[in-house]
Amino acid sequence: MTSSKAEERRWRTLRKADAAIIGGSGLEKLFKDMEQIHVGTPYGIPPTISVGDVGGKSVAFLSRHSVQHSIPPHKVNYRANIYALFKIGVKRILATNAVGAINVDFKPGDLVVPHDLIDFTKLRNLSFYDEALVTHVDMSQPFCPEVRKLLMKIIKKHAEKVWNRGVIVCTEGPRLETPAEIEMFRGLGCDLVGMTVVPEAVLARELEMCYATVSFVSNMAAGIQQRLTAKEVSAVAKERMPVIQQILRETILYLPQKRKCPCANALQDARFRG
Numbered sequence: 292m293t294s295s296k297a298e299e300r301r302w303r304t305l306r307k308a309d310a311a312i313i314g315g316s317g318l319e320k321l322f323k324d325m326e327q328i329h330v331g332t333p334y335g336i337p338p339t340i341s342v343g344d345v346g347g348k349s350v351a352f353l354s355r356h357s358v359q360h361s362i363p364p365h366k367v368n369y370r371a372n373i374y375a376l377f378k379i380g381v382k383r384i385l386a387t388n389a390v391g392a393i394n395v396d397f398k399p400g401d402l403v404v405p406h407d408l409i410d411f412t413k414l415r416n417l418s419f420y421d422e423a424l425v426t427h428v429d430m431s432q433p434f435c436p437e438v439r440k441l442l443m444k445i446i447k448k449h450a451e452k453v454w455n456r457g458v459i460v461c462t463e464g465p466r467l468e469t470p471a472e473i474e475m476f477r478g479l480g481c482d483l484v485g486m487t488v489v490p491e492a493v494l495a496r497e498l499e500m501c502y503a504t505v506s507f508v509s510n511m512a513a514g515i516q517q518r519l520t521a522k523e524v525s526a527v528a529k530e531r532m533p534v535i536q537q538i539l540r541e542t543i544l545y546l547p548q549k550r551k552c553p554c555a556n557a558l559q560d561a562r563f564r565g
C-alpha cells in the first residue's frame with residue numbers, strides 16, 4: 292500500500308463516519324435501527340458495520356467478535372475491520388476490551404486506559420505493508436495521547452475505580468494463560484492481559500487513525516485467582532457495559548474536530564527508501 296494523499300483520497304470513497312467504536316465482549320450491539328453497511332476490503336469482509344448519530348456526529352460501530360459473538364480473538368480479521376473503518380472515513384477509533392489483571396492493585400470491575408502494550412501474539416497479520424515501500428510506524432505512544440486524555444477526563448466523571456496508565460500484553464488465545472506465563476508477563480512489566488489490542492492498535496496507526504481503548508478488568512489473571520471462566524468475563528462485561536457505553540458516547544461528543552496528535556502523521560518519515 293502506498294500513502295500519497297491523492298491515493299488516500301481515492302480509497303476513502305465512502306465518507307460515512309469520522310469516528311468509530313469497536314465493541315468487544317459484552318458490547319456486541321450499540322445502535323438500534325441504524326443504517327447497516329457492508330464494506331468490502333482487499334483483506335476480506337468485516338462484520339456488518341452500523342452507522343448512527345451521537346450528538347450530531349456520525350459514528351460507526353463494529354463488533355469485533357460479530358453481533359452473535361461468534362468470532363474468537365485469534366480469528367478476528369483485524370485488517371478487514373480496520374481497513375473498512377478507514378474506507379468509510381474514520382479517523383478516530385475508541386475500543387473496549389476485557390482484560391485479566393496481572394497487577395494485583397487492579398481489581399475486577401476496574402476500568403483502565405492503557406498507555407503501552409507488549410505483543411505476544413503469534414499468528415496474526417500484523418501489517419498493511421507487506422511489500423515495498425518498507426514501512427515502520429512509530430509506536431513510541433501506541434495509544435493516541437489525545438484520545439486517552441479525553442477518555443480519562445470523561446471516565447473520572449462516571450466511574451470510581453479507574454486507572455489512567457497500564458501496560459497491556461496481548462496473547463494469541465483463545466486459551467487463557469498459564470500461571471507461569473502470567474508470572475513472566477509480570478516480570479516484563481505488564482499490568483493487564485487481553486487478546487485483541489494487537490494488531491488493532493498497530494493497524495490503526497498504520498493508516499494514521501487514532502486508537503485508544505477502555506479496558507475493563509473481568510478477572511485476576513491465571514495463578515492469582517483459582518480458576519478462570521468465560522462466564523465471569525461475561526458477567527463483569529454485563530455489569531460494566533452501561534457505563535462504558537456512556538463513556539464512549541460522551542467521549543465522541545467532545546472529540547475536537549482537528550487532530551493535534553502524532554497519529555495523524557504516522558506515515559511521515561516511516562518509509563524506508565534505501
Ligand code: HPA
Nearest residue numbers: 389390391484485486512
Ligand atoms: N487473559 C486474556 N484475556 C482475557 C483475560 C485473561 O485473563 N480476561 C479477559 N480477557
